[in-house]
Amino acid sequence: MTILVHLLSCLLGLGSWVAIxxxxVELPLLVPHAPEGWELPSYLTLLIQFANIGPLVVTLIHRFQPxxxxxxxxxFVLLGVGVLACLLLAFLWQRTSWVGGSQRSTALLGLIFCLSLVDCTSSVTFLPYMTRLRPDYLTSYFVGEGLSGLMPALLALGQGVGVVACVPTNTSETNGTQVSxxxxxxxxxxxxxxWGFFLFLAGMMATSLLAFTILNKMPMEQCQGHNAETVGNRQHPTDSESWGKGVEQRPMMGGKECVVKTSKPWKGLGKxxxxxxxxxxxVLAWVNGLTxxxxxxVQSYSCMPYGTQIYHLAAALAAMANPLACGISMFxxxxxxxxxxTIxxxxxxxxCYIMSTAVLSPCPPLLQSPAGGAIAVLGWVLFVGILSYVKVIIGIILRDEGHSALVWCGAVVQLGSMVGALTMFPLINVYNIFHSGDPCNQKCPP
Incomplete structure (x- = not known):
């Protein structure tokens, strides 16, 4: 039974961020077909920031309407919306409509916003739910959360991106010779x-929904461990059980109550x-703003000039670098x-190197050399892996400071990400600082 609960907790964690x-990692296949072209990743970063309205609303409701x-x-609602949005993406991702005199991927962007809303809101719903279980099950949940980045990346590597063929659009004949x-x-x-990739995402979300359904229906006592004590169906605890000030009651499966000690307010002092x-x-705001x-x-601008294969490898391997860095931090x-x-x-x-290749797009350094693409992929993997490790270091530091420090941590993460998204969107879509290229007609100096 314990192994089953670990498995179900892992599958619930899988559904937290697997959609986004x-x-x-599927952007290398979406960008060439979307009307937004190379600007599509900037729209995605902005949509994710707007989706933080979900956790904000949930937090405010908990605050004012406990x-x-x-x-x-x-x-249940979040996972159901995630399954439905992934299914609709499989069939509607190429649908466009005219907005403001230009074509836009309205279906794609709208459904991505729904998925962003699901994943962002999971941060303030999935983890609180897991406090009903024993602390060791939380580790399995975080393993599943790591797999939410690893599994789509592995699938994308198996999918590939195909190749680009340059087809002449017009030819003329001069002295018997065809000139393209x-x-x-x-x-x-x-x-x-x-569409097959999106159906696979829908399947993973459906698996997470099924796992949560089973987990939620299990009438067992799971709230046991070093930071909680199980109290029976008694309504009047004794003084020795430390009820009242300094403890918080939480509902628990099986009609029990889980009594969890609350942390002291963080005063920012200590060591x-x-x-x-x-x-x-x-550092926390800076790192999250960048990552x-x-x-x-600007990932499309830094990678697409080297080809869709390079963009595909950079997106997939960088996604795998995140859980790898988190795994290293455990040891x-x-x-x-x-x-x-230093890190x-x-x-x-x-x-800085990645940004320089994006600014110089469509003619970044070493464009005609195989080393250029290899360095671009390596740069993305190191960038994501190193700064993911920095996030873990900060998480370890603030975890030791208590619950209130982690609350401030979450606020700073969102603030840094929001400032980064609001800064980059006008630079890319309004001021056109970054330029896209043509894989077949682009001419760059040697």
Whole structure:
């Protein structure tokens, strides 16, 4: 039974971010066919930030109407919407409509927003629900959350992106010799189509929904561990059980109650000075701004000039670097601020190289050399892996400071991501700082 609960907890974690992670690794196949073209990733980063209205609404309802929302009901709705949105994406992702005098991928963008709403809101619903279970089951949940990035990346690697064929659009004959004019890029099919990938995402979301249904129906006592004590169906606990001030009652499966000690308010003191606390949060905002908004918004500009194969490898391998970095942190935990600052500087250097290739698009460095594409992929993998490790370091530091520090951590993460997205969107879509290219007609200096 314990193994089954671990498995179900893992599958619930899988459904937390698998949809949006899947969309990110599928972008190399979406970008060439979308009217937005290379600007599509910037729209995605902005939609994810707008989707944070979901967790905000849930948090406000819990604050002003306690008990109005049942976590289990909200999770059922979220996973159901995720399954439906993935199914609709499989059949509607190429549908466009005219908006403001230009064609837009309204179905694709609208459904991606729904998936973003599901995944963002999962952060404030899935984890609170898991507090009903024993603490060791939370580890299985986080394993599933890591798989939500790994599994779509592995599937994308197996899918491939096909190749680009340049088909002449017009030819003329001079002295019996055919002279080709401009060529049109023809993107050949991958090993299986985009709609098949979205159906696979729908299947993973449906699996998570089924796992949660079983988990929620299991009438067993799971709330046991070092940070909680199980109290029977008694309404008047004794003084020795420390009820009242300093504890919080939570409903639990099986008609029991789980009594969890609450943390003291965080005052920002302890082993770190205020200057060190400010440094930690500035690094946190900087790292999340880069990884969640700034660089993802320009990934197409930094990779597409080298070809769709390079873009595909960069997106998939970078997605795999995140859970790999988190796994390494389990064996090499670190709380040193000097180490954190050094690693952040190295990751920022990788980000600067990636940004330089995006700014120089469609003629980035080493365009005609195989080394150019290899460095681009390596840069993305190192960038995501290194800064993901920095996030884990900060998480370990703030976890030791208590619950309130982690609340501030979440706020700073969202603030950094929002500032990054709101900065990059006008630069890409309004001021046109970045330029797309033509794989068949682009001429760059040697």
């Amino acid at each position: 992670n899947g969309v990110w 008990g109005y929302l049942r976590e289990a009901s909200v999770i 004019g401009n060529a049109t890029a023809l993107y050949l099919s991958a090993r299986f189509p985009v 770190y000075s205020w200057g060190e606390v400010m440094f930690i949060f500035l 969640n908004a700034v660089l993802p918004a 090499l935990p670190n709380r040193s601020l000097v180490t954190m600052g 952040t500087a190295i990751g920022t250097a990788c980000a």
